[in-house]
Amino acid sequence: MTPVEKMLGMLTKVKGRNGSWTACCPAHADKGPSLAIRENDDGRVLVHCFAGCETLSVLQALGMSMTDLFPSDSKRREYPVEGKQSMKPAFYATDLMRIISFEALVVSICAYDMGQGKKLSDGDRERMKLSQQRIEEAIKYANV
Numbered sequence: 001m002t003p004v005e006k007m008l009g010m011l012t013k014v015k016g017r018n019g020s021w022t023a024c025c026p027a028h029a030d031k032g033p034s035l036a037i038r039e040n041d042d043g044r045v046l047v048h049c050f051a052g053c054e055t056l057s058v059l060q061a062l063g064m065s066m067t068d069l070f071p072s073d074s075k076r077r078e079y080p081v082e083g084k085q086s087m088k089p090a091f092y093a094t095d096l097m098r099i100i101s102f103e104a105l106v107v108s109i110c111a112y113d114m115g116q117g118k119k120l121s122d123g124d125r126e127r128m129k130l131s132q133q134r135i136e137e138a139i140k141y142a143n144v
């Protein structure tokens, strides 16, 4: 079993193909798919939670470790330090779209209510703030 197969087998709401997937993040209560998974040509798995979970927390929730992200023949390779250029996975635009589309829906529902002159509840306002953060994170990631 390859590292990505192992990981996908444990995740829910997995969507995608050609080495790129989205799924619900196991590290937080995730309704929309916030987790993007990418398999590199060398078999290495890149994971990113767009709700802001650390990669380590995601792995811990799955009972995996950083070394599980590498194919067994390259287990001795070191995981790149966070923040380095090589850490930036090139996720496909469709994955980013899938992640932000749910958040965009939340925002548009809130915007509709506000347009109707309705006052948002505190919960709705908090949720909208979260959506805004997630959309910004995705935009930052897409480098647009």
Ligand SMILES: [Zn+2]
Pocket (backbone or CB within 6 Å): 025, 026, 027, 028, 030, 034, 049, 050, 051, 052, 053
């Ligand atoms: Zn998460």
